[in-house]
Amino acid sequence: RDAHPRATQMRKQAVETMYKEKIGLLENRYAVSVEDPTTLDSVDPANALAFLKGAGKVALMLGKPAMALPFFRRARDFSNEDPDVLLGLGEAYLATGASADAAPFLKEVLRYQPSSQVHYLLGKLAFSESRMKDCVEETSQALVLRQEYLDALLLQARCLRSLRQDSREGKVLERAYKIAPDRREVVEELVAYHMHTELGLPG
Numbered sequence: 001r002d003a004h005p006r007a008t009q010m011r012k013q014a015v016e017t018m019y020k021e022k023i024g025l026l027e028n029r030y031a032v033s034v035e036d037p038t039t040l041d042s043v044d045p046a047n048a049l050a051f052l053k054g055a056g057k058v059a060l061m062l063g064k065p066a067m068a069l070p071f072f073r074r075a076r077d078f079s080n081e082d083p084d085v086l087l088g089l090g091e092a093y094l095a096t097g098a099s100a101d102a103a104p105f106l107k108e109v110l111r112y113q114p115s116s117q118v119h120y121l122l123g124k125l126a127f128s129e130s131r132m133k134d135c136v137e138e139t140s141q142a143l144v145l146r147q148e149y150l151d152a153l154l155l156q157a158r159c160l161r162s163l164r165q166d167s168r169e170g171k172v173l174e175r176a177y178k179i180a181p182d183r184r185e186v187v188e189e190l191v192a193y194h195m196h197t198e199l200g201l202p203g
Contacts, residue, residue, distance in 0.1 A: 119152075
């Protein structure tokens, strides 16, 4: 009965340990301290920026977007135009549910460089706001840049399902299946596709 809560707690503790270890490695590498933000002003600005970007990425990777935000915000003091900083802010805001704050940063990235990830994230944003045509457009742009972008394919399939474009959805899922036939999300989307096309169930 207590197995699930215990496992959840163990995972949480493992994430916390990994976070502290990775941040500690970055602190040692760049001679700064999270506990003392003034140390960022006493090192080379390039190193301060590298630390802040690295710490923000660690937080995002470990599912801590709220902790990533302060790192990326501080990083803007060292560079307003760094695509990694803009992307980090957009991704973190989106993950914390602040969609309105995420969009400008994500779009700003595209001024400096093409990015399949940014188009995918803009697609996620459009999907969350029920802008399905925009979602299809953004995921299409992502797939132009990265043809085997599985997450973009799955997101596009969901958007097409909402638009009742069954034929296009089926072709997109065929592509996804060829890339990752054993991935659980692909199988689940295929099942959902066949249920709503063959049984007439809602998408």
